[in-house]
Amino acid sequence: LARRGKLAPLPASAADWLRENYAAGESWVDLGTYAGADGAEALYGFVYKVDVKSLVWYSPENFEDMGYEVPETMEELKALTEQIAEDGETPWCIGLGSGPATGWPATDWVEDMMLRVNTPEDYDAWTRNELAFDDPKVIAAIEEFGWFARNDDFVSGGASAVGSTDFRDSPKGLFTSPAQCFMHHQASFIPSFFPEGTVVGEDVDFFYFPASAEKDLGKPVLGAGTLFVITQDSPVAQAFLEFLQTPIAHEIWMAQTGFLTPHKGVNTEVYGDPTLKKMGDILLQADTFRFDGSDLMPGAIGAGAFWTAMVDYVGGKDAATVAGDVQRTWNTLK
Incomplete structure (x- = not known):
């Protein structure tokens, strides 16, 4: 306009x-x-x-029972993830299933990771394809997502379940007894899919998806607006x-x-x-x-090749390969 x-x-x-x-x-x-x-x-x-969007949902009661504290840095979040697994529990529920849109929840993960391992300027260049999708900086962000999603010990159902679990069903593992998982990364809308009667702030709560203490990138937030x-x-x-x-x-x-x-x-x-x-x-x-990076990209990328690449990635393909697949698609749009 x-x-x-x-x-x-x-x-x-x-x-x-x-x-x-x-x-x-x-x-x-x-x-x-x-x-x-x-x-x-x-x-x-x-x-x-x-x-x-930069939120992690969790059960305060489950955290209290296990003596876990809310992490304030990415390093602490990774340490907590490892600790939960060492305690014989499952740290995360992750689901990418969404019918024809399967794969989109992973784009939010990668976008959050882009802002935590790269500069805001890199993020902006990535959404415009001035930073290639298969650039090492983007591959690093995808692999940061993979650190959580591709480890069988870290994800409810194992890594193989990530691509097929519906995103609407995924957070329900927070509320089972015993808990199927302790954390779930999703935007502010996700309580719509919590069990009926769930009270946010009591039965479930959230914390900021933390930034790295080792990188001087401040506190980035991913989201949308009017x-x-x-x-x-x-x-x-x-x-x-x-x-x-x-x-x-x-x-x-x-x-x-x-x-x-x-x-x-x-x-x-x-x-x-x-x-x-x-x-x-x-x-x-x-x-x-x-703003949500995939929504800034051409539809064939942000609502197509990116989704497919993330499903392929959690299915076992390496980050460089799937990133290259997206870039080849983007090249056809020029």
Whole structure:
């Protein structure tokens, strides 16, 4: 729409406001900036309402029974994974099954790993194929996912079950007695598939999918969001944009449900429930925010070759081979 001249650029002050008032502010400016009809880049999208994907779900009761603590770094998460396996339990439930879309849950894993082993700039270049899909940096991220998913001792049902287990059924292992697994990596929507009556914060909880302490990459968060744009500029449109910059514009919805914000000036105590407040805190602590990478790629890649490659990978093919398969497909699109 911006490229076709159908949107009005937002004032420069809006970009400055986002940088100053949103956690990971530069990320939000980048996500709302596009080339206009004249080819010049400008801020067109103002982010309002965010979703979070970088989450790990777990049973507090199971953790307490085994004496496990919530990990705060990737190194601690890997150590916990190994400890659970050494204790004779299964650390993870992972399922990639989703009918015709089988494989997509692995894209979230790889995207999270891309932000934990590579820079945000590498991530951006990867989504545009300026960093080839079979570049060693991407292969390293895939192999980080494989560290968890391709170890029979780490996954419920063994590594061979990952590709065929439906993602909607996968988290149910957290709630069996005895537990079939202790952790599940998935976005904020997954409670929709928990057993009826499950109370988040009591029966199940979540923690931030941690970043590495050994790498200086801050705290990246993967997710999505909603953008306001102006299709026809007017004083009323500009006034509404100014309203969106006030804390009350966010707090009105925060006090209800289904809304998260990176606005640093809001009163987080008004969130409608503790779960939203905790997710909001994750957003406020983020240094970098990035949108779902597979959704930024051409459909034939992000909703096709990438999915297939991940199924092949958990099925036994090596990361370099499946990454090369995706890149060959991408080459045909040029």
